[in-house]
Amino acid sequence: MMAPADRHRWIAAAFTARVDGARDWDAPAPVDGWTARDVVGHLIEWLPGLLQSGAGITLPQGPGVNTDPVESWRVHVTAVQNLLDDPETPGRTLSNPHFGEVPLDQAVDRFYTTDVFMHTWDLARATGQDERLDQDHCAELLAAMEPMDAMLRSSGQYGPAVPVPPDADPQTRLIAFIGRNPL
Numbered sequence: 001m002m003a004p005a006d007r008h009r010w011i012a013a014a015f016t017a018r019v020d021g022a023r024d025w026d027a028p029a030p031v032d033g034w035t036a037r038d039v040v041g042h043l044i045e046w047l048p049g050l051l052q053s054g055a056g057i058t059l060p061q062g063p064g065v066n067t068d069p070v071e072s073w074r075v076h077v078t079a080v081q082n083l084l085d086d087p088e089t090p091g092r093t094l095s096n097p098h099f100g101e102v103p104l105d106q107a108v109d110r111f112y113t114t115d116v117f118m119h120t121w122d123l124a125r126a127t128g129q130d131e132r133l134d135q136d137h138c139a140e141l142l143a144a145m146e147p148m149d150a151m152l153r154s155s156g157q158y159g160p161a162v163p164v165p166p167d168a169d170p171q172t173r174l175i176a177f178i179g180r181n182p183l
Contacts, residue, residue, distance in 0.1 A: 009081060027127055051083075055094045
């Protein structure tokens, strides 16, 4: 079992590699209406509000994704890693009306780091980079998400599942489950 700080470090490194390799920030992403820049912007924009409202934490802000998506991501990912590396973080709580009170490091791990993992594929697909994700982690996430299918779909954060062959690998099944066409 990987600690939240270590999992974030591992997953964020893969996303950062795609950020560093991106050349066309206006390239269309697999999420309808999004560009590569929007994928990075999404990850940078939603977590600070959750942390501020649920734990009173303000993350440092970079130059803004429209100005410099690479530096904006670097400032953000460093701030999140510093938060997770802080030995006091596991003892803090994040409170939210949708999921209650959760230890802060676990909330970041469960909601944010998982989002970074899945959006790594989106950014790679948009920018023509290596789309491979860790197959074991894909299988773990899919196993955890499938029982919550109806709730996830009703949240509006996932499109309809895309049909794939029953013998598809875990990454293909996960990407299809979250509403992307992995083929």
